[in-house]
Every structure is written in structure tokens, then in C-alpha cells.
Amino acid sequence: MYLAGMAAIVVTMFLALARAAIGPTVFDRILAVNMFGTKTVLLIAVAGFLTGRPEWLDLAIVYTLVNFTGTLAVLRFARFGNLARDDRKADR
Amino acid sequence: MNGALDIATAVLLIAGGLFCIVGGIGLHRFSEFYQRTHAASVTDTAGAGLMLLGLMLQGGLSMVTLKLVLVLAFLLFSSPAIAHALVKAAHGHGLALELEIEDEPGRDGDAAG
Amino acid sequence: MRLGVFALLAAVWLALSGPYTLYGWLIFAFGVVSVAFVWRLYLALERAAGGGFEFFRASAWLRLPRFLVAFAVKVAAANLHVTKLILSPRIELHPRLRRVPASQKTSFGQVLYANFITLTPGTITLDLRDDELLVYALDAESEADVMDGSMDRDVLRIEGASD
Known part of the structure; x- marks a missing residue:
């Protein structure tokens, strides 16, 4: 059953990857890459159970947080072309 | 007892996998970026949750289940x-939004925040 | 309430590192330092937001299970609906942008409501300003989930626990 779940996750990852490659806009790509990251978290969790090593869940937790921060960083970079600029003045 | 638990886990895993694939298909069938975000949201909630x-059923009452709850909580946040x-x-970037019905925007108009 | 946040952070640290680490003084010291550091960040955040994460009271936690059940039911129904949309042979969408009042009193409650809407497939919050949400919905049925105000009431109920 773990293998069936993992197979479904991998199929979804390929679909997301295809969307990231096709594109058309940069936001589509970011969306697809974020979805890919979420699926990676699930894949790690299920694989941990498959191999009888649930400690891998720690990796899954860290990957969730890295995925979140990474997506926001890429999004910000795509929008401002800069990760460090203080854009509060530009917004208001 | 254990067999029933295994069956429940298998059902939940496969249902979650199917929802994941449905979201992936939606990512390709929907024609516009804004619509695709809804498809991604299906995999993030139903897929990951199930x-x-x-x-969690396999983990029982243990640290493993607690960690799974944490993963789910982080994903949902x-x-x-x-x-x-x-x-x-x-939207702020000006990517066109296809609409059939639209309420008039608030008093400071454009959402280019 | 601030001590509640501290307790929550400590509990998360304990859950992530395992109870046996309590016996090694070095790891324990690392834990104390990291929890204190994150707590300090939280205090700064609270000051920047003008206070108001009034969520760590016993009464709010007591109402949490009921909220979670309502949340799970709404999200499951919305998932089935969007799945039907995705798998239907001819994709027919009627996208719309609506303004929805958020009647919560605290900004925390409003953000919770906005996240609730975004998490429900078929609806996404585009913006939150002046106690109003700008909601993008896929079609009439998805929109009805939000417009009938039941989700608003769910969030109001758990928010009311903080008063």
C-alpha cells in the first residue's frame, strides 16, 4: 500500500514538473514548484514508513519549512528582482 | 484488529494519492493561472491530509503520530x-483575470498593492 | 498568554527532539536557548502587530475540536466539488470576484477566516482591507460556500472564546 501511495505521489510530481516546464507565466512555474515541494514532503513521510524508519519525518518537517520559505523568497525575487530591498516605501 | 487498521491505512493512502493525481490533472486541464491555484489547493488539503x-493510523499513539500532526499543521499553515x-x-503584477461577475473594487481601487 | 506561547514552543521543541534529550544537559541547554530566542521573536512580532494573538486561553482550546470538525467537513465538501469540476469531460467554470464582509473583531480572527477561505479549494482570498475580503471563486457553488456566511460564523465562534 505504501508503494501505491508513493506511485501516485510520483505521478503527481511529474505532472507538476511538466507544468513548471510549460509555464506560460512565472507564477505558474512557482505554483508548480511549490506543489512539487509539498509532494516531496509526503514522499519522504511515506518512504519512511515503507523502510520502517519513521525518523525520516524530521526531514519531512524541515523540508516543509524550507519549501515555504524558499517559495516566498523566489516569489519575492520574481516580483522585485531583489531579496533584500525594503519595499515598504514602494508599496505605500 | 491489525488487519482492519492496515486496510484503513491503505484506503486512506490510495484516496489521498488519487486526490493528488486529480490536482495534478487539474494543473493541466485548467486554462488560466488563477484557476490552477485551486487545483493545487486540492492536492495540498485532501491529498496531503488523507x-x-x-x-497516523500506522503510527498509533506515539511520537511518530505527533510528528505527523506537526507536518500536517505546518502544511495547513x-x-x-x-x-x-x-x-x-x-494580480498586482497585472496578470489578466477572467471574470464573469465582479463586485466593484473598494474605495482605494486597484489591487496593485 | 505570552507564557502560553512559551509553553507551546517548548512543547514543540520537546516533540521534535524527543523526551530523552532532557537528560543530556548540552542538548537541553540548546533547547532552552532556541525556545527563548523564538519567544523573543514572537514578542517583537506581537509589538509590531499592535498585540492581539489572543488565542492561547483555555476556552479557545476547548472549542478547537468542534472548529476542526467543521473545518474538515467544509474542506472535504469543497474538495469533492473541485474534483468533480476537474474530472468533468468539458470544463465549465464561471470565475467571479466578490467582496465578503469579515465580521471578526480581531485581526487574528480575520486572518484565520481568510486562511480558511483560501484553504478551501474553489475559493481564494485575494485581499483583506477595511474588514472586507476580496474572494476569487471558481463558480457559483464554490462561491455559495463563502457567501452563506457559515464559515464566518465558525471562525466567530472560536474567536468569541477569547473575550
């Missing part, structure tokens, strides 16, 4: 934040 629930940030960025 699969983690299935794993981060995915709406990401979805909102993406959609707002795209």
Missing part, C-alpha cells in the same frame, strides 16, 4: 499563505 491521516501570496503577486 495520506498523513493514513500514516503554509499552503494558504503561499496561495494568497502567489495570487496577490500575480
